Structure formats: structure tokens, C-alpha cells
Amino acid sequence: MDFPKRTHLSFTSLIFLLHLCAITFGVTDTISRTQPLSGDLTIVSKEGNFELGLFSPGNNGNFYVGIWFRTISKRTIIWVANRDIPVSNASFPELTITMDGNLVLSSLGAPIWSSNSTRKSSRSSTAVLLDSGNLILRDQYNSSDIFWQSFDHPTDTVVSGQWFGIDKITREYQNRVSWKNQEDPAPGPFSFHADLVTMSQYVSIWNHSEVYWQSGNWTGKAFTSIPGMPLKSDYIYDFINNSRELKFRWATKDVSIITRIILSINGQLQRLTWSSDSEEWIIEWYFPAALCDVYSVCGPFGVCRTGSDEQCFCLPGFRPASARSWDLRAWSQGCVRQTDIQCAESNKSTDTKESDAFLKITNIKFSQNPVKLKVQSMEECRSICLSNCSCTAYAHKQDCNIWNSELWDLKQLPNGNTDGLDMYIRLAASDTLVQDSEKKAHHVRLIVLIAVLGSIFMALCALSITVKMFQRTSSKKAFSDNYSLVVYDYSFLQHCTKNFSDKVGQGSFGSVFKGLLPDSKLIAVKKLQGMKQGEKQFHTEVRALGKFTIII
Structure with a gap:
């Protein structure tokens, strides 16, 4: 009786061993x-x-070497090797260990990317992918001898357990840099790293020059600019700040929680946690909280519309520098002119028609420092800008403000906010004519729309009145038909009969009730009862009775 059971167990064990062998020989963590x-x-x-x-983030045929989470349904990249130089699948890319012990990506035999370890590696180097997501280059015979690791060279992401900071002696630091857009991991203009001045906090920076967000100092439990941080009991925080180094890391208490902190394509620092229920990344927080607080999030000649509906748009007369990036809501590449300005000598002559003109943009806030000039009038300010070929815009409020370069970090404030200025943007004269015609066309469309809606409303009102009049006429005709019958409201008859309380008889189509008119005349009121099929006969009876005088 036990023999079949032992056979079943042996078969199951065999299947398990075959599966284990497939895993063992088919998958490795080493190069x-x-x-x-x-x-x-x-x-x-x-x-x-x-x-x-190798992975390809878009449909453009570009491939990159990257690391991603393996236990979730949506491939999410945490690190990219050759983010600046993509390869094509047809070029037979290969990632290997070279004779000098470095990890190198080559395409058609030519090196594309290298670990470029600053420490002396050996010919026995191997690359191993750890369960922390860290790719390390170490000695094959001494696993503690690590020459290089991907955690020291992050792209835009930090994961649980990853240290992030700066060596104060060598001034080497980990630097997170945003992707250009979701389909291009090339470095964008936003970065996040330790503050190289104070060396006591972390900062978000645009173009290595403009700090637009600071973490604040460490309090022992949290950074001061992340107020909800100490309330999150799901994480363990480690912070070290001494004369040698500044570094910070966080780790999840529950290893089943998958979370990451990224510097997004639009410069916001975000924590995202994977939801197995919705199979989506859920944003827990992001800083700065307002998109328009990211310096020049909309790029050159782009404007960030502040308020509840934050988004970027190009100045009139400009178009997105990369239409695809704007479709992906990655705006940092900004806008370019639709028509180059002429800046001809004719601009300096009042006798010749100007080839450039200015378009007014209302309530604009700017952070660039313009050239300030003392002038007597708005027209004088305009003339100064027009006579200078490098002048791209001007504004006049007490002083004449002149901008002689690309316009960055523009914000349009909502109605009612008076902190902005009216800015006049230099355009080719043909573009201002287009803008004027578009405005006129918009006004015409608006007037036509209002007229159409008004006509529809008036037609509906007239139709409603006509229907009501027809219903009243039809109701009267149903009982008159030249028989001079008087039509009474139901409520009037209800009042005259004291709510049909004095029944005096029963007819074929309903009961008859005694009533009294306001002039004290007695009346008999017959109330139709039953289904609709008796209504026509009842009308016939009423018409017949209308030909006679009945005395009660």
C-alpha cells in the first residue's frame, strides 16, 4: 500500500531537482x-x-546596460551604465572583464563604457550583482576586496540600504542626475548631492549652478525640510557627519516593501513605493512640493503656469525644442523660436519698416537679473531693446529691465496676484502678425460660440413656451369643440366639493359629487375613475351633457 506513495514522492523530488538544476545552470549573478x-x-x-x-526604454532602437527590479511586473531601472552613449542591438554589444580587470561595454569591438576603477584591479576580477541592487567589481578569490561598485556612481535612483554622500578629504561624492526624459537616460539638467559648501545637508541643483531645494540639517531623526520623515516608522535611518565624510542611508524594516527615491525628469525628489494591488508605483512625497519651484523646469523660453494646474507652455512665437519630450511631459529642453529674429539695420531706422516687434505677456515673475536702466518712458525702453540685437525682452516698471540672453525660469502668476510684471518678448514681426491674427480668430470664435449658444437658448425658450401654449389649447379643445364649455382646474373643483366628500351618485365612468360655486350655485361634479380606456367615452358624455341645462 505504501509503494505508490513512495513512487509519487520520488517523481515529485525528481521534478524539483530538475527545476533546481535549470535555475542553477541557467541563471548566474556573475560576469x-x-x-x-x-x-x-x-x-x-x-x-x-x-x-x-540590455534594455531599451523607447522605440528608437537605443540600448543600454542597466539594473532593474526583478520581482515586480513593471520593469523599473535603478542604474544605467552607458547613459550617455546608447548602442544598437545590431552592433553586438558585449559586457566583459578586460585584461586590466575593468568592466567594459564594447560595441563592434570598440569600447563604449568602462568602470574605470581608480583602484588597482586584478586579472582575477569578477563583476557580481548583489541582492541590494549593487553591482560590484571584486577579486574572484577575495570577495572582500572590492575595486568598484555601481552604488558609488548612481544615475537618478537610490534604493534601500544604499549610502549616499561625500568624502570630505577627496571631495568625491555620489551625484544623482535626472534622466532627460522617460525614453532617454542621458543626463538631464537637474542633480542632487551633498551640499559642497556647507557639507551638512543635501541640495537639488539646476545646471550645476542654481540651488532650488535644500534638505536642511539632520536633527537626529529627520532632515528639517522633510517634516513627515520622523513619522515614517517603516524605515531605519543612518546619518554620519564627521571630519572625514557625510553620508546617509535608509532601509525598509520590512524587506518585502519595494521602494526607491528618484530625482525625476522635472527635478523633483520623489519617494515611490510599489503597490502589488494596483501594480503601480505610488508617490509618497516629492520636493519641492510645487513644480514651478524647480528652477527653470520649463527650460529656455518656457513658462511655468503656477496655481492648481501647474504645467509648462512655450512663449507665443516659440515651439518645443523636442516635441517628443514635451509629449512625455519632460519640459527641461525648453522652446525655440518659430522664426529667427532679423535684427537688421532697419530696426535702427524710423524710416524703414521694423523687421522685429514685441509681444506683451502679462503677470510674469522672473528670477534672472536683468540689466536695469533709467529711462523716461516705456517707449524709450522699447527703443533701447530694439536697437540691441542681443536683447530678447524688456519690461518697464519704474526702471527699464532688459534681458540680453535666453529667458529662463519664467513663471506666469494666477489672476489676482500682482507680484509679476508685464514682459514684452522680442519676435519676428511676422510672428506678431500671426499672434494678432490668432487672437482675432479666437475672439471671433468666442463671439460666434456665444451667439450660437444664445440662439439655441432662445430657440429652446420659444419652443418651451409654444409647447405649453399648445398643451393648454389642446386641453381646452378637448372639452370645448364649439360647445362653449367652461374648463375648471382640478384644485378649484376639489375646493368646491370639499375634496369630493359629498357623494350623491354613481355613473358609468365614475362617481358624482355635490358642490357649491363661489356664487352659491349648486353643481354636480362627475369624477372619472378607472383606466384610460374610459377617457374617450367620458369626453363624449361631457360634450353631450353640455348641450343641455340640468337642474339639480
């Missing part, structure tokens, strides 16, 4: 000189948390 990575091959961390291989 070595004798085992490079190419094509669709990947390496997987020991516990299966992360995977490394």
Missing part, C-alpha cells in the same frame, strides 16, 4: 573574463531581487 554578457542574456542577483542586462 567574468570567461563568461561575458551579450545579446538577451542577463545576470540575476542570488535571491532574485535584481537583474542586469
